[in-house]
Amino acid sequence: DAGVIQSPRHEVTEMGQEVTLRCKPISGHDYLFWYRQTMMRGLELLIYFNNNVPIDDSGMPEDRFSAKMPNASFSTLKIQPSEPRDSAVYFCASSLLRSRQETQYFGPGTRLLVL
């Protein structure tokens, strides 16, 4: 398996522009997570899906952020409009079951810089 795939790997944009991050989870995994990581705040969970349904979006910082999962093999995280404080590494992770032994598998991340 190719693992979790994220695109783009790097994104540089200007303040006010729309940014769309993409994720393809590991085939067969029924949980998908979006995280943001910064030096100051560490790894923060933004939202997660189970069977394509958003379960908990309490980590989404504000209305400028939205996430969708139209099918089991694709998810997007959109920021509109983007701001410099959104600069971070955004990780997507997937997991098979919520059993206690089950871990998450992380994608390579998207490094976002908003100027």
Place this chain on the structure above:
Amino acid sequence: QKEVEQNSGPLSVPEGAIASLNCTYSDRGSQSFFWYRQYSGKSPELIMFIYSNGDKEDGRFTAQLNKASQYVSLLIRDSQPSDSATYLCAANTGNQFYFGTGTSLTVIP
């Protein structure tokens, strides 16, 4: 109070020594605990998990869990320069994963 707390470090140990990384959690309902290693510029990768009280050993790594004290630790024996990374502790509450902010470890040759 954060769900999972770690000492951010940095922690420096000489090559060949034992590195001890610690983590506390606040939710007594947490079911399992994970240690991830993250190299600079890379994504987190799982080292090991533990869900029963006591020790769990895997090669040079030993995870320790004390549910009464809500404490998890990771010991790295015979530390190598390649172990230099940030180590993330995570708790699975059954509904969500919570990550600590990570401890930076440097192994000095």
